[in-house]
Amino acid sequence: MKSTTRRTLAAVVTGVAAAVGAAASPAAAARAVPVPVPLGGAETALGMELPEVAGELPVPTPGAPEGPRYVEGRLLPERTLPQLPVSGGLPGVDLRQPLPQVLGDGFDHAAVDAPAAELRTLAPGLSLDTPLSAPGGGGFGLPTAKLPQVGVLTPMVQTVPTADLGVGRGL
Numbered sequence: 772m773k774s775t776t777r778r779t780l781a782a783v784v785t786g787v788a789a790a791v792g793a794a795a796s797p798a799a800a801a802r803a804v805p806v807p808v809p810l811g812g813a814e815t816a817l818g819m820e821l822p823e824v825a826g827e828l829p830v831p832t833p834g835a836p837e838g839p840r841y842v843e844g845r846l847l848p849e850r851t852l853p854q855l856p857v858s859g860g861l862p863g864v865d866l867r868q869p870l871p872q873v874l875g876d877g878f879d880h881a882a883v884d885a886p887a888a889e890l891r892t893l894a895p896g897l898s899l900d901t902p903l904s905a906p907g908g909g910g911f912g913l914p915t916a917k918l919p920q921v922g923v924l925t926p927m928v929q930t931v932p933t934a935d936l937g938v939g940r941g942l
Contacts, residue, residue: 803827803860803887822868827887829860844905846914852897854924861932863887870938878938885934896924 808824834856839848863886870879900920906912 803829803863820869822866824867825865827860827863829862829887829890831857831859833857846901846903846905847899849898850896850924851899854896854926855894857892857894858890859892860887860890861930877940879940880938882937882939883934884937885932888930888932890928890930892929893924893927895926898922898924 804827806826806828808826810821810824814821836853836855837850839850839853842849864883865885866883868881870881898921902917902919903914904917906914
């Protein structure tokens with residue numbers, strides 16, 4: 772291979788790697804988008820302390836489905852319609868509310884902090900089999916009739932949400 776061809780190939784490979792890296796890094800970096808709720812103007816207009824509210828909205832990211840598995844004796848693969856995994860999160864909230872000395876001295880603010888929780892899901896899938904068996908050695912290699920089979924692969928949702936509640940002075 773000539774040196775010019777090698778340099779051109781190296782430049783193309785470097786360009787493709789840079790493009791893939793640039794496209795993948797923002798999606799991987801942003802798992803949740805912060806959502807502030809500005810109440811400063813209302814606080815000034817009403818002349819009172821209002822709650823501080825901020826939230827997080829998760830960014831769902833689809834995964835790669837597990838491919839179909841071929842099983843001996845079946846004409847169709849085991850998972851005809853595979854399950855699609857999607858990961859993301861539950862929305863989070865950070866709320867700080869002033870209390871007008873309801874709980875006594877030293878307890879003038881309440882806070883709730885529920886961060887965005889990871890959420891993993893699998894979409895439902897489908898497994899089918901035809902009403903014919905696979906061709907065998909008997910019957911001149913022709914398939915035989917059998918009952919069709921249909922199976923629904925159940926969806927899955929998995930998460931562990933957490934929240935903290937606090938009461939104190941000037942949270």
